Amino acid sequence: MTFISASSGINRVNWLAALRMPPIVALSFVIIAIVIAWSVAPGLFTSHSPVAGVPADKLLRPSLAHWFGTDHLGRDVYTRVVYGTASSVSSALVAVVIGVVVGGLIGLFAGFLGGWVDVVFARLVDVLLSIPKFLLAVIIVTAIGFETINAAIATGVSAVAIFARVTRAEVLKTRQATFVEAAYLSGGSRWYILWRHVLPNASRSVLPLAVLQFGESILVIASLAFLGYGDPPPASDWGLLISIGKDYLKWPWLVYAPAFVTILTVLSVNRISRWLRKTD
Numbered sequence: 001m002t003f004i005s006a007s008s009g010i011n012r013v014n015w016l017a018a019l020r021m022p023p024i025v026a027l028s029f030v031i032i033a034i035v036i037a038w039s040v041a042p043g044l045f046t047s048h049s050p051v052a053g054v055p056a057d058k059l060l061r062p063s064l065a066h067w068f069g070t071d072h073l074g075r076d077v078y079t080r081v082v083y084g085t086a087s088s089v090s091s092a093l094v095a096v097v098i099g100v101v102v103g104g105l106i107g108l109f110a111g112f113l114g115g116w117v118d119v120v121f122a123r124l125v126d127v128l129l130s131i132p133k134f135l136l137a138v139i140i141v142t143a144i145g146f147e148t149i150n151a152a153i154a155t156g157v158s159a160v161a162i163f164a165r166v167t168r169a170e171v172l173k174t175r176q177a178t179f180v181e182a183a184y185l186s187g188g189s190r191w192y193i194l195w196r197h198v199l200p201n202a203s204r205s206v207l208p209l210a211v212l213q214f215g216e217s218i219l220v221i222a223s224l225a226f227l228g229y230g231d232p233p234p235a236s237d238w239g240l241l242i243s244i245g246k247d248y249l250k251w252p253w254l255v256y257a258p259a260f261v262t263i264l265t266v267l268s269v270n271r272i273s274r275w276l277r278k279t280d
Contacts, residue, residue, distance in 0.1 A: 025275045028268035035265050038085040048076040050083035051234045059251050068257035077257050084236035091152035092217035098156025100210050103163025111171030112194050128161035141229045148231045151224040155217050170202035208276040215269030238262045
């Protein structure tokens, strides 16, 4: 009984140590939680319409009534930023899923099977890496159409190579581990070892990369929307809001507000990713 109590106490201490994080990381989690809440239930955070404006209230400075001011049509900028969060976050999530799934599978099979499979996939990854990611995203979204979902797909495809490269390296390292050789000697099939041993261990390095890619995807998709490759107005994607605001330089809050939210979100995601890389 004493041994069990001591073991439970050690486990409790380990859990508390795992939950302990620097204040800046905790703040980053709070910011991301707010952004996710905006994307899930924007109506809980504002009572204004993101589309209909009041002409008499156009181009008002930030105030208690309008936290981020109003635009040239009298629409509340804070409301438009909040309602644009869903499109920005969901499209970045789609891009990350595409990169993780497609790139992860390529790296997994290339590293585990080896031989000509590894050579073919390695050359494909080299071709993708030779093209700048943003340029590749622009080429893809130009080919499939100017919409936010297409920008997300293009961003995801441009991220496939980096996920494939990282996953392949982790698979090659895991494949040489002692427990994998023991699984072979105990009669485990090739596919069982792949899914039961190699994949779980190789995926540990993919999580921080996926979080980092989520922030980068927000930037890429916002950049595409800024250039006009996303949904047209009256959509309120963060990049589109910045693009519209640049035409009204005498009223800088039209640019500063969505740009500040975008930068703050990306910095928070990057800080969380760094913390995950340092945490076991």
